[in-house]
Amino acid sequence: MAIHIVLVEPEIPPNTGNIARTAAATDSVLHLVKPLGFSLDEKSLRRAGLDYWPYVSLEVHESLDEFMEKYGGRRMWLATTKGEKIYTEADFRDEDMILFGRETAGLPREFIEARKEWAIRIPMSRDTRLRSFNLSNAANIVLFEALRQLGFPGLE
Numbered sequence: 001m002a003i004h005i006v007l008v009e010p011e012i013p014p015n016t017g018n019i020a021r022t023a024a025a026t027d028s029v030l031h032l033v034k035p036l037g038f039s040l041d042e043k044s045l046r047r048a049g050l051d052y053w054p055y056v057s058l059e060v061h062e063s064l065d066e067f068m069e070k071y072g073g074r075r076m077w078l079a080t081t082k083g084e085k086i087y088t089e090a091d092f093r094d095e096d097m098i099l100f101g102r103e104t105a106g107l108p109r110e111f112i113e114a115r116k117e118w119a120i121r122i123p124m125s126r127d128t129r130l131r132s133f134n135l136s137n138a139a140n141i142v143l144f145e146a147l148r149q150l151g152f153p154g155l156e
Contacts, residue, residue, distance in 0.1 A: 001153040002057070003146045004029040004097040005139055006076075008064055011037030011103050017048020018136035024055040026147060027154055031097075033061045064111070071097065076118055079142050080106055081132050083121035090120050092146035094153075103135050 005028055010016045016032065023030040038045055040060070046053065061067040076097045077090055101107035112119050122133055122141055132138065147155065 001094045001150065002027060002029050003092070003143060003150075004031060004074075004095065005143060006031040006033065006067070006097050006099040007135070007139075008033040008067075008099055008107055009035055009037070009102045010100075010135065012135070013038040013042045013045035014048040015103065015135040017045045019139045020045075020049040020056045020058070021052045022136075022140055022143065023057065024049075024052040026143065027057075028143060029057045029059065031059045031061060031067065033064050033067050037102075064108070076115065077142070078107055078112055078115055078119045079121070079138060080112055080119050081121055081124075082106075082109075082112055082116075083119035084116070085120050087120040087122055087142045087145055090145075092149045094150060096146065098139075098142055098146065100135060100139055106132070 005019060005023055007016060007019065010032065020030055022028070049056070074095065074097055075093060076099055079087070079098055079100045099107060120142070122138055124130065124133065
């Protein structure tokens with residue numbers, strides 16, 4: 001059993017490193033969709049993931065199109081501030097994929113529009129000066145809800 005965390009064009013190395021550490025600690029699969037805003041051997045990325053990198057189940061995809069070509073038939077939840085459904089209303093299942101967009105722009109608008117019934121959000125303040133949660137925090141929030149629904153498979 002595994003949940004798949006998909007980072008589409010992540011830009012900030014420490015966020016990706018933190019998410020990689022979480023993926024390793026929860027037996028989740030991490031997908032990185034290029035272009036990346038950093039090199040995978042970048043020091044800050046490695047430092048954030050500490051010594052967990054050997055335990056990360058990682059797939060790197062050249063583009064969102066390539067990723068969709070391979071996984072387009074799978075259930076995909078889109079984590080976005082544009083979601084009408086709150087993340088706790090999602091009915092997570094084994095092997096579901098949870099997609100997160102770039103820190104500065106999120107997932108592509110047309111991508112969300114084509115799949116809006118799968119768009120989920122984390123409730124937050126209505127203050128328009130606040131755009132969203134930090135990517136690694138958002139990924140942890142949604143991932144742990146999915147794992148909770150599945151009974152924390154294989155975790156102690």
